[in-house]
Amino acid sequence: MVQLASQLALFIENKPGALARVCDAMSEAGINIHAFSTGDTVDYCVVRMVLSDPQRAIKLIEAHGCIVVETEVLLVEGDNKPGSMARIAHKLADADVNIDYAYCATAPEAKRGLLVIRTADPKKAMKVLNT
Numbered sequence: 001m002v003q004l005a006s007q008l009a010l011f012i013e014n015k016p017g018a019l020a021r022v023c024d025a026m027s028e029a030g031i032n033i034h035a036f037s038t039g040d041t042v043d044y045c046v047v048r049m050v051l052s053d054p055q056r057a058i059k060l061i062e063a064h065g066c067i068v069v070e071t072e073v074l075l076v077e078g079d080n081k082p083g084s085m086a087r088i089a090h091k092l093a094d095a096d097v098n099i100d101y102a103y104c105a106t107a108p109e110a111k112r113g114l115l116v117i118r119t120a121d122p123k124k125a126m127k128v129l130n131t
Contacts, residue, residue: 001077002129004122005034006054009069010061014045022047025064031057035075035116037103048103050075050116072122076115076129080106088115088129095128097121 012018019038026033032052039046051057054070061068078084085104092099097119106113119125 001075002126003075004126005050005073005075005116007048007050007071007073007116007118008054008057008061009046009048009071011044011046011067014040014043018045019047021064022061022066025060026051026057029053029056029060031060035103035114037116048116071118074115074117074119074122074125074129076117077112078115080110080113084113085115088117091128092117092119092125095124097125097128 010022012022023033026049030053033049034052035050037048039048049057050073058068058070076088078088089099100118100120102115102117104113104115117125
């Protein structure tokens with residue numbers, strides 16, 4: 001399964017408790033976190049999140065004084081076995097679609113995983129992966 005989704009990137013202080021406060025705010029609002037990744041700098045952390053209600057989350061995050069940027073990403077559900085990521089990367093490369101960044105995780109025993117991919121042309125990437 002391949003689908004388009006909204007991803008929010010927010011910038012928070014790189015300090016203990018900052019991520020916990022963001023996660024608490026989502027939990028209290030009943031917003032589920034489907035995927036997230038973090039990348040640090042010296043003073044700030046970029047948190048990328050795919051959420052169950054991104055529009056409500058944007059309002060919530062901005063109300064807490066954080067900068068938030070919305071982008072379109074692909075959610076790719078796939079088999080948790082050797083070669084799955086290679087097949088996806090080759091399909092996109094063969095269609096001249098660059099992967100700007102990606103993140104994923106699975107439990108070791110899980111049969112399926114979820115991959116989040118950011119490209120310059122998510123609609124083209126989705127078409128390529130659905131063929």
